[in-house]
Amino acid sequence: MLSEEFVSAICGNPLSSNTAIAKDVGIYCHTVSPTHSVRSTFKKSSAPVNCLAVSDTHVFTAQHEKAYVHVYSKQRGNQEAFVAFPERIRCLTLAGDVLILGTAEGRxxxxxxxxxxxxxTPPRHVQAVSCVVATPHHVLTGSDDSDIHVWSLSQLLELDPAAEHEPERSLPNHRAGITALxxxxxxxxxxxxxxxxxxxxxxxxxxxxxxxxxxxxLFPSFPLCISLDPSARALCVGCEDGSLFLAELFADKHILGVQSEDAATVVQISSPFGATQPDVGPASCLSLSYDGTMLLTGHPRGQILKWDITDNKTPVGLANLNAAVTNIAFISPFPTQKTTQAQAVVKPAQAERTYTFTAQLEADxxxxTRFDSLMNAAGFSQRALEDAITAFEQQQPVAAAVGSTxxxxxxxxxxxxxxxxxxxxxxLQKATLQRYVEAKTGQAAA
Incomplete structure (x- = not known):
């Protein structure tokens, strides 16, 4: 059975003196199926909303109201680096081996x-960058100033130090601060x-x-967090009043696509998928599993709830972390194909102009060679069997030709x-006939 894993982060002091929960733990690595368990933990972290990023080898968290990032090694299970930046970090995300950070100064x-x-980049937002998301070729930033900027990732990473960093376009339709992207x-x-x-x-x-x-x-109250399902066919929204909404984008009444109404038509979303109890609080973060059937929500009172999208039943309490749960991120079950993998991060240095890349090769x-394929195969390799069949077929006509000769x-x-x-x-017949003729001739002469 496929094992599903996710990482959660908390922010703030413990809510109660619960001795069953380890002190100073700020990041939890969970296994949610087939049964829930906490696989590992990392200490000394207090990450606010939108301040957690997870790669194959590391976990990155920006600290609450601080100008530094904690880096944890998943392989060694400890804190690897403490990285300071010139401005307070409000949000972060990963694009491959590039960590993208939004600052409180709009940078x-x-x-x-x-x-x-x-x-x-220069501070293109007039207020703090509240959320950031990366796509294969773009970076999108949302701000408390209600604007969204779309950046070209390749242009941002140009090696020319004199290059001007400007967003490709802005999306200015909102009238209040951006909470999630x-x-x-x-x-x-x-x-x-x-x-x-x-x-x-x-x-x-x-x-x-x-x-x-x-x-x-449009929603009854303002949304705090959102998540798209893996196939981008549905949108999950957690609102301030504790309601959870599931908007299917391509259902009977299409929100998107050629069969949808005019783009100027506003869709009112009023029927919630579920709602949390007042003692739990609204969802401050949420994330959909990679098969789109399970929704996890984190809450200010420390709970992580599991919702079944297919059955729409009462949520199941997955864990209580005794502090405000601010970030939940599922780990992709699909292996990434990389020819290199950095084993340790290199701290940033703005004044440095020459860089050294240190990595361990993951592939030969x-x-x-044919010997390698034979050694690595379980039993006879497919290539060896195919070569033997080909050689046997080529020898058959030769054997037939030898037999025919x-x-x-x-x-x-x-x-x-x-x-x-x-x-x-x-x-013998000729000699006998000759003797008979000679004998016949002799008798006639006598």
Whole structure:
């Protein structure tokens, strides 16, 4: 059975003196199926909302009202680095080996964790960057100033130090601060979109590469957190009043697509998928599993609840972390194919102009030999079997030809022996006839 794992982060002091929960733990690595368990923990972290990022080897957390990031090694199970930045960090995300950070001054910073290179943009937002999300080719930032900026990731990472860092476009339709952003993984201009949530009680679905607003969704209270399902066909929204909404984008009444209404039509979302109890509080973070059937929500009173999307039943309490749960991130069950993997991060240095990349090769750069394939295979390798079958088929005509030649030689030998017998019989018959003629002639003369 496929094992599903996720990472959660908390912020703030313990809510009670519960001795069953380890002190100073700020990050929990969970296994949710087949049974829930806490696999490992990391200490000394207090990460606010949108301040957790997880890679294959490391966990990154920005600290509450601080200007530094904690880096934890998943392989060694400890804190690997303490990285200071010139401004307070409000949000962060990962794009490959690049950690993207939004600051309280409206600036965007990109840290190449494997080289130490740090790229900083001017403060293009007039207020703090509240959320940031990365797609294969773009970076999207939302701010308390109600604007969303779309940046080109390749332009931000240009090596020219004199390059100007400007967003490609801005999405300015919201009338209050941005609380959350989500984007699908498509790279097609016609199908990729993002969703923004705002304190103006709305979510807007955008084609961020063209800047078009595709649909506006209104909610009874303002949304705090959002999550797209893996196939980008449904949107989960957690609101301030504790309600949870599930908006299917391509259901009977299409919100998106060719069968949907005009983009100017506002869709009112009023029927909640579920609601939390007042003693639990509204969901401060949520995340959908990779099969889209399970929703996890984190709450200010320390609870992590599991919701079954398919059955729509009462949620199950998964864990109580005794502090405000601010971040939940599922770990992808699909292995990533990388030729290199950095074993340790390199701290950023703005004044440095030459960088050293240190990594361990995960794959052999030389082509695989026949001996390697035979040694690594369980039993006979497929290649060895195919070579043996090919060689056997090639030898069959040769064997048939050898057998045919031997038969012909035997027949020829027998034919020659028969001809010798026939010739001997002919010679004997000729000699007998000659003697008979001579005897007949002698009798006639007498």
């Amino acid at each position: 965007l910073m990109l840290w190449e964790t494997c080289t130490g290179r740090l790229v900083s 989500a984007a699908n993984a498509s790279v097609n201009t016609d199908t990729n979109f993002c969703v923004s949530a705002s304190k103006d009680k709305s979510c807007i679905i955008w084609n961020y590469q063209t800047g078009d607003a595709l649909r506006t969704l 750069l030389n082509p695989e 031997a038969t012909e030689q035997e027949l020829q030998k027998q034919n020659e022996e028969l001809w010798e017998i026939i010739n001997e019989q002919k010679a």
